Amino acid sequence: MTQAMPNPLMQLIPFIFIFLIFYFLVIRPEKNKTKERQRKIAALKKNDEIVTAGGIHGTVINVKEKTLTVRIDDNTKIEIDKTAVGRIEKVA
Numbered sequence: 382m383t384q385a386m387p388n389p390l391m392q393l394i395p396f397i398f399i400f401l402i403f404y405f406l407v408i409r410p411e412k413n414k415t416k417e418r419q420r421k422i423a424a425l426k427k428n429d430e431i432v433t434a435g436g437i438h439g440t441v442i443n444v445k446e447k448t449l450t451v452r453i454d455d456n457t458k459i460e461i462d463k464t465a466v467g468r469i470e471k472v473a
Contacts, residue, residue, distance in 0.1 A: 422463050425449065428473035433465045 429441045439451035442458065450460050
């Protein structure tokens with residue numbers, strides 16, 4: 382009596398199924414979230430209120446290609462990388 386060997390392709394089906402579930406529940410939404418964040422940062426303009434990743438609240442006063450100048454107090458301005466924007470509080 383010899384047993385027939387299972388088809389190797391049939392053994393891969395559960396792994397493929399798990400990968401598809403992982404892709405649609407984790408990877409794809411994360412990609413969409415990243416694209417949306419990049420779109421919002423690219424659309425920043427003067428007078429938008431932001432919070433940096435470090436927790437600094439400020440108002441955008443100048444937008445450059447890779448940086449933003451942010452007013453954090455009456456006479457205090459800092460220049461930050463666009464990637465340092467944590468969230469956008471209010472769009473002007």
